[in-house]
Amino acid sequence: MKVSDFDYALPEELIAQEPVSPRDASRLMVVPRDPAAALAHRAFRELDALLAPGDLLVMNDTRVIPARLTGAKESGGKVEVLLLEPDAPGSARWKAMGQASKPLRPGARIAFQAFSAVLEEVLGGGFYRVRFDREGAALEAAIAREGSLPLPPYIRRAPGPADAERYQTVVARVPGSAAAPTAGLHFTPELLARLAARGVERTCVTLHVGPGTFLPIRSDTVEEHRMHEERYEVPEAAARAFAAARARGGRVVAVGTTSVRTLESAASEDGLRAGPGRTSIFITPGHRFRAVDALVTNLHLPRSTLLMLVCAFAGSERVLGAYRAAVESRYRFFSYGDAMLLV
Structure with a gap:
């Protein structure tokens, strides 16, 4: 596969420089399972209406350090x-x-x-x-x-006092990341409470975000790229929650590509392996997903490993078409931008 197959045109003014307030005021594009069905444009705060009782939300509870x-x-x-x-x-x-x-x-x-x-x-x-x-x-x-907060280079300003809170998720607990797991930035305590009231279960895994997530691809072909290892941990409670969701027929909804990579790295035929690990998994089209049924994720950089993972999950043609629609609809892109829900 050519890296250029995962390119798209993005006007620079759509790269979000500031977070929206409140967190869940960001937009949410819903990409349905049926490729013939229309995209839906919602607010992120409506996520509880889009998930079902018995679903399991899996978040990454890593905390960004002043790296x-x-x-x-x-x-x-x-x-x-x-x-x-x-x-x-x-x-x-x-x-x-x-x-x-x-x-x-x-x-x-x-x-x-x-x-x-x-x-x-x-x-x-x-x-x-x-x-x-x-x-x-x-x-x-x-x-x-x-140390200072390591905002990504496409945010063309120095971190300010507000970033110390807004560039962390509300579930951030375990220090160790050099970048935020940005899909989690949209959640508020109030939204999490509404999800729980709806019967959506929640658990956390930990993947400390490093160069495996954020380094660009330098090669011309996807196969030439090698991912850097990142540390992760699957708590026993997360493995039990995963098993319970599978047993009741609930969907596993990963929040962010780092949660996907953790779940897919720890997945086995017997369920989810608990404990610490290291992963250099590179998820590209053709990957057989064993642990994830739905994905909440931000809009990612062209030619990035993150975009390739999303294309592997929902199909390149459908995902790149959704990205073109996001540009036309003036969605905000990257870390402080808007989100997508893909099934």
């Missing part, structure tokens, strides 16, 4: 570091992405305002291993103090 750090080399040159994953909980050593005016080399010392790091290893492809001068709670506090 972007700006420091300086001993020469004075500016360095930007995006934290991805510690070697172990509380470790001083982290895998990170780095950017500087000149190539970063092993041994380079990076000074931040009140702490420092040494670049220990060049991993290639813009990835590095860095070791900070502290660990555990002291390092966590230093990152919280000096």
